[in-house]
Amino acid sequence: MARSLMFFILFSIFAISPISCYTQQHPLDPLTANELTLVQAIVKKSYPPPKHNLAFHYVGLDEPDKPILLSWLSKPTSKLPPRRALAITRIDRQTHEIIVDLGTKSIVSDEVYKGIGYPTLTPDEQTVAIQLPMSYGPFIKSIQNRGLNVSHVVCSCFTVGWFGEERKIERVVKLQCFYNENTVNLYVRPIEGIKIVVDLDEMKIVDYVDSHKVPIPKAEGTDYRFSEQKPPFGPRTNGAVILSKGKNGLDIDGHVIRWVNWQFHLAFDARVGPVISLASIYDTEKHKHRTVLYRGHISELFVPYQDPTDEYYFKTFFDCGEFGFGQSAASLIPLADCPNNAVFLDGYYAGQDGTPVKVPNVFCVFERHAGDIMWRHTELGIPGKVVNEARPEVTLVVRMVATIGNYDHILDWEFKPSGSIKVQAGLSGILEVKASEHTRVDEIKEEIYGTSITDNTIGLYHDHFLTYRLDLDIDGVDNSFVKKRLATKVATGKDTPRKSYWTVYSETAKTESEAKLQIGLKPSELAFENPNKKTKAGNNVGYRLIPGALIHPMLLDDDYPQIRGAFSNYNVWVTPYNKSEKWAGGRYLDQSQGQDTIAVWTQRNREIENKDIVLWYVMGFHHLPCQEDFPLMATLSGAFEIRPANFFESNPVLKVINSRPPMHLLNNSSSHH
Amino acid sequence: MARSLMFFILFSIFAISPISCYTQQHPLDPLTANELTLVQAIVKKSYPPPKHNLAFHYVGLDEPDKPILLSWLSKPTSKLPPRRALAITRIDRQTHEIIVDLGTKSIVSDEVYKGIGYPTLTPDEQTVAIQLPMSYGPFIKSIQNRGLNVSHVVCSCFTVGWFGEERKIERVVKLQCFYNENTVNLYVRPIEGIKIVVDLDEMKIVDYVDSHKVPIPKAEGTDYRFSEQKPPFGPRTNGAVILSKGKNGLDIDGHVIRWVNWQFHLAFDARVGPVISLASIYDTEKHKHRTVLYRGHISELFVPYQDPTDEYYFKTFFDCGEFGFGQSAASLIPLADCPNNAVFLDGYYAGQDGTPVKVPNVFCVFERHAGDIMWRHTELGIPGKVVNEARPEVTLVVRMVATIGNYDHILDWEFKPSGSIKVQAGLSGILEVKASEHTRVDEIKEEIYGTSITDNTIGLYHDHFLTYRLDLDIDGVDNSFVKKRLATKVATGKDTPRKSYWTVYSETAKTESEAKLQIGLKPSELAFENPNKKTKAGNNVGYRLIPGALIHPMLLDDDYPQIRGAFSNYNVWVTPYNKSEKWAGGRYLDQSQGQDTIAVWTQRNREIENKDIVLWYVMGFHHLPCQEDFPLMATLSGAFEIRPANFFESNPVLKVINSRPPMHLLNNSSSHH
Known part of the structure; x- marks a missing residue:
């Protein structure tokens, strides 16, 4: 094609x-x-x-x-x-x-x-901006001076951030240019030493400095397209088809998806990508759907690089607010991004002139048969009896991939029949690198702010903070956030040979300040409960948060990027529902000054007990690049989960019926031995 | 049947x-x-x-x-x-x-x-011991006094632990008995108030006390066998078959398994179950297999319950050492425990009289096609070009399930073509519960050490600490453990608008004491490097540890169970290879006094830099039971991963070839619409 x-x-x-x-x-x-x-x-x-x-x-x-x-x-x-x-x-x-x-x-x-900051950049204006240098005399000269050919130069737009400037700065971006001769992997071949500032409203270069030269890393071995690979190939893996009866149990009615015991609404948004709404689960015993999640989506992504030098210090990106996850979505590739049993859906966003742009296959939805065990038990303890019962796990995955320049963010929402929702983010794509004089670690004397990953190439240290907004409605609108603190109790004097044990103290967060927390400092279970509904046993109906990949910020609190990305100060925030509070870093992220982050909203310290509350969860990764990340990274994933905890009276999948797979295909198939 | x-x-x-x-x-x-x-x-x-x-x-x-x-x-x-x-x-x-x-x-x-502690209990002696009460007059009387029928009573053996006793105690266990009328789920119907101590060497009851009665929780709704379920059924999930070409790429030659770019040896051990040895990965560029893991297996599991009262205080189990994971392995159920494309292997252990006992289907090995993305990138930044490349993830899973009484432990070893080994443990089976007078939370005034999960039933608080022994041989035998500490640097005076950034300080652990650590306290990347081998870029060849579900102990350091389970004091320990150090809690766990744990071994503070070293990793869960855990728990999983980091010169799966799946089956199949 x-x-x-x-x-x-x-x-x-x-x-x-x-x-x-x-x-x-x-x-x-x-x-x-x-x-x-x-x-x-x-x-x-x-x-x-x-x-x-x-x-x-x-x-x-x-x-x-x-x-x-x-x-x-x-x-x-x-x-x-x-x-x-x-x-x-x-x-x-x-x-x-x-x-x-x-x-x-x-x-x-x-x-x-008239406030601080600018809206999300449009893909269209970026497409125009990156062409400006190609007809800009000083740039052409800089390229020629480096012995390079302008026809192989590709530039890319980078937001400039905010570093304490008091006067208002025009809507500018910086361009960084790359050399893509003999490779499509432009990001690994940066042309260093050139500063280009473009005013997007004027659409012209407003600042240009060519300060120094650095060797451009080699193209060899950087192209990732299959068509460009040379032997030795490998490893060789097997493709597979997954066959089940019917339409994978999927019922897609407009944007409403019904699967097994779940139903939810899936929408596409230009800024945040997939939005899950009105997720509810069918309670077999109560014969009705019960609400879990009113609305859930990624809210912001903060990626501060850790190189303070002149050409890199500003790289502190907010990918949702600055670039838009939805409008940066990739068209998913059948049999590669999603398995054969996936159903694909399209999305539309407005181009810069308002004309709708279609992103075909922006979502895929598929039943996952990963070979996991939903539950099992073998009982050999009853004389004369053997009980051996197990049920295979089957889940539903909703996927979108947002590609912001070099990085591909794989966003998965996974629904389990047990009532759990697992939210996973995978990182793949190309590492952001800096060109260097050096080819070996032992030549390097100065601080390089990263890892030397191949000749003339440094993979820069950086973080990824992904914050998700989950407007939970656990079996109803009004919920409370309960921290169940584990505490050691000394058992002395309790007439026991034990010296100690632990117990649990429940603290219901009454206001926003009581709900902010960094996970990992104190052992606790974090629950979202509906204090208005109790189980027969008398427990509050609830869900628990099961955290996954976590980091805490390393920048100083008063450093400008951290003020802008203050949502990363805590892993958990809980706010009362407020329609206008969707974006944890604020509505206008480009050149924001932290004026509209969740850290600001929560200063009001609103009441959150037995209210319509929203969970903000921040997952993250410190990324210390390694050579395996080059020229392209294998996926690194993190996840968190919300899981029913006293939501159901008992295990909701005890009576699961797993339909027999179409086993006759195994015998009829000549491909399977 | x-x-x-x-x-x-x-x-x-x-x-x-x-x-x-x-x-x-x-x-x-x-x-x-x-x-x-x-x-x-x-x-x-x-x-x-x-x-x-x-x-x-x-x-x-x-x-x-x-x-x-x-x-x-x-x-x-x-x-x-x-x-x-x-x-x-x-x-x-x-x-x-x-x-x-x-x-x-x-x-x-x-x-x-002649030292402290006793060997692993045999299944055979437990089978005999649990029958003793059935012909023991006082017990029969106790049961009759409760209005129960002895024919529905099933007892189970529980190790007694050690609580500071100075004199040597005979090889005894405590029996707890359950009422299994109308259910096979005995564990949720404990008969409280009866203490039975059995001397296993004498094989007789040596202590018996009937102190009090507690209502026995109901049988209704507790049986988990499909045959015993009553409507309403549900949810209904789809079974699936996974079809790929050939034998799933699997080559099983005796106990040696070759798959894609991995090869390893898989053995069964009565104590620890699956043992992975000599795992090496083929390096496509270097045209050879390179070693990663000399030997890896679970080493011990510590499960301290948090009820200090007379009948429960001693429940502080060490499942590998006391009961044996291998000899407690379940026969895996095709299409439920493992998918259709699994290959099953058998295991053998010695019965009490030395006669071999076969456990059919003790392992399954299968190719996982979970629908994940191995790597991907979409490139729209090059004018006039669209690049959209992705590769599906395919992995190999080795699975065993150890069922120690009520709990089923799903042990997975997952091998990824990218070089990663993911070690996962899933917990399912039956919760350990205590009978209670109460049917509702609001009736309870006293401390109950758990969650009221249904009428007359308390799910007791407890922990699971699983320690794994990984004798890593990263591209050779001698390795070092390197802690790469992330530290904030103040940027003032560095001619940058930034106030801060983070950088990395590498500390090579020279001795065992420098390697012990609790993960989560300080941000760091944990690497295992071969200081004798460098990449072309000059990095030490290495792997990194990616931690997962983690907890830290809550018992006092000097509490007896914690002394015995001292391997849980740290999430990471590194020791020099010593053939006799396989079991982190010691060889003789039953009634151990902590005389032979890794905490003792490492007091010698041996050198570990550039030596043949062994990683001990402790994953864990604090388990606060909830109603969904009753009458049987959906699987809760935790994992950790070792992942190449500068082991390969570049991404080892860049040139992966994923064979086209047998798509013609999709069209020929009448079952798929």
Whole structure:
């Protein structure tokens, strides 16, 4: 397939159909291509180009207020809540927040944002910006001076961050350029020593410095495309097909997905990618669905690099707010990104001019048969009897991949029949590297802020902090966050040969300040309980948080990137529901000054006991690169889980029925021996 | 199938074949049934019953000293090292450590162990012991007094631990009895108030107290067998078959397993279950196998319960040393414990009289196609080009399940083509519970040391500490343990707008005391490096440890159970190779006093830099039971991973070839729509 055709198919502009189909919509459905087009038309009508310089930076569903949606859910045959879109636009160098009513086809509100920070960059403006150097004399000269050919140079946009500057800085980015001769792996061949600052609103280079030269790392061995590999090949692995009866138990009805005992709504958002809403699980004993998660999505990703030098100090990225996870989503590759039994779904976002852009295969949904054991027991303790019972685990995975420049972030939501939801993030793609004079570690005398991973190449130290927003509704809207602290008790005087044991003290967090915590400092179990509902045994109905890959920030609290990424100060935050608090680093991340982070919101120290509360969980990795990360990284994953704890009266999968697989295929298949 | 027949098939005594086949053996192969029989014959000849009271408590391979084995490996055509067995026996109330030479068919050494502690209990003696109460007048009376029927009573053996007693206590266990009328789930129906102490060497009840009555929890809803379930059933999940080409890429040659780029030896041991040896990975660039793991296995499991009261204080179990993971292994159930593409292997251990006992399907080995992504990248940053490359993850899993009474421990070793070895433990089975007067939480005024999980039932708080022994040989025998400490650096005065960044300080542990650590206190990466081998870039060849589920002990350091389970004091220990140091809690765990734990061994503070070193890793869970754990727990898993870090020159799976799956089956299959 020709590359241009491939590009066309992957990112084709969606043809506008004149027929709308609002009547079948769920109030949480993402904006359709038609709706995006309608928003475009309505906003353009008020700010017609070319009279106005209009750019769409984010267009998404302005979701109904939760009480309104809950009211509708209680009677889904009633009138749908008003369908509205939020369009964050730049109009004549100002940021506008425009609310469009899609029913009345009118602008409901239009406010100019005069605060700190800028909206998410558009892919389109980045595409234009990276071309600027190619016709910029000093740059061409710099490239020629290095003995390089401009036709092999590719640049990329990097947000500039904020480092205490008091005056307002224009909407600028820095470009870093790479040499992709004989490789598509541009990121591993940085051209060092050139500073390029582009004003995106002016769309011109406003600062340019060529300060020094560094050898460009070699191209050899860096291309990762299968077509470009040379022997020796290997290892050789087996592909497999997974066969089960029926449609993998999957029922996809619009954006509502039903599988085994779960149902939830899956939407695509340009900023955060997959949004899971209204996840509820069927309780076999109570004969009804019970709510678990009102809305869950990744909220922000903070990636501070640890090189303070002139060309790298500013690399402290916020990928959701600055670049947009949804609009950076990859088209998933069948049989590679997702197994054969996956179902693929498309997504749409607004291009810079408001035109809908389709991302085919933006999600895949598949039943996972990983060979795990759901539960088991062998009983040999009853004389004359052998009991040997086991059930295979089967789960459902929802996947999206966001590729922000070099890094690919694999976002998985996994639903288990036992009631657990596992949220996993995998990191793959290309390491961010810096070119170096050196080819061997022993030549290096100075601090290099990373690992020497191959000739002339340093993999820079960095962190990944991924924060997720989970608006939990554990069997109802009002929940409490309960820290169950484990504490050693001295047993002396208790008429026992033991000297000690541990017990549990439950502390219900009354306000936001009581809920912030760094996991790992004190042993505890973290529970989200519905204090208004009790099990027969008298326990509060609840879920527990099972943490996974965790880190704590290493930057000073008052360092500028840490102020901006203050959501990483704690692994857990709990806030009362507030529709406007979706993005843990703030709405305007580009050049933000930490003015709108969860650290600021929670200073109000609102009450959170027996309220509609939201969990913010921060997972993370300290990344010390190694040679295996080059030229491309094998996936490194982290996860956390929410798991029922006294939510059900007893094990909800005790009576699971696992249908017999189509075993006849094993015998009929000539491929299997 | 009749139960008695099932029992026969599962645990049939292996028919002895007169033909031995030593010549095909690998020096690390577990003892065959023939060899076990030979050991039995040789020992019986020296201590003929009934003149001697002889019982085999452990018979296993006395593995060759590592230098001898390495020497043989360097020339596998040379003469095999002497093949020897270690038989730990009780002979006339004394513990004997007997080394048998299987070649010369003679006893090489026979030493009486006069130290503290007793060997692993045999399943056979437990089977006899639990029958004693059934003909013990006072017990029958106690049962009748409770209005119960002795025919529904099942007892179970519990080791008594050590609580500071200074005089030597006979080899006794406590029995706890359960009521299994209308259920096979005996553990959730404890008969409280009865203390029974059995002397195992005398095989009689030596202490009996009936102190009080507590209602027995109900049987209803506790049976977990599918055949006993009543509606409503559900959830309903799909079975699946996994089809790939060929034999799943698996090549099993005796006990040597080759798969994709891995090869390793898999042996069964009565005490620790699966033993992985000589794991090495093929380096495509260097055209050779390179060593990673000389020998790896679970070493001990410490499960302290947190109820200090009279009937429960002693429950502080060491499942490997006291009960034996291998001899407690379950026969894995096809399509439930392991997927359709699994290969099953059998194991043999010596029964109490020395006769080999076969455990069919003790291991399964299968290729996992979980739908994960090995690596991927989408590149849209090159104008006019779209690159979208991904490779599906395929891994190999080796599984065994050890069922110690109520708990099922799922032990997985997962090998990834990228060089990673993931070691996972899953916990399922039945919770240990205590009967209570109460049916609801709000009736409870006193401390209950657990969670009220259903009527009259308390799930007791407890911990699981699993320690693994990994004799790493990272590209050679001599390795160092390097702690790479992350530290914040203040950037002031460095001519940067940043205030801070972090960097890494490598500390090579010179002695054992420098290697002990609790993970989570200080951010660090933990590496095992071969200081004698460097990559082209000049890094030491190495692997890193990626920790997973972790806990730290909560008991006082000087509490007796903690002294015995002192290996749980740290998550990481590193020792120099010593053939006799296999079991982190000591060789004789039953009634041990901590005389032989890794905490004692490491007091010598031996040198470990650039030596043949062994990693001991302790994973763990604090278990706060919840209602979902009743009547049987869904699997809770934890894992850790060792992952190459500068072991390869670059990503070893860049050139992976994933064979196309047999897709034609998708179209031909009538079961798939």
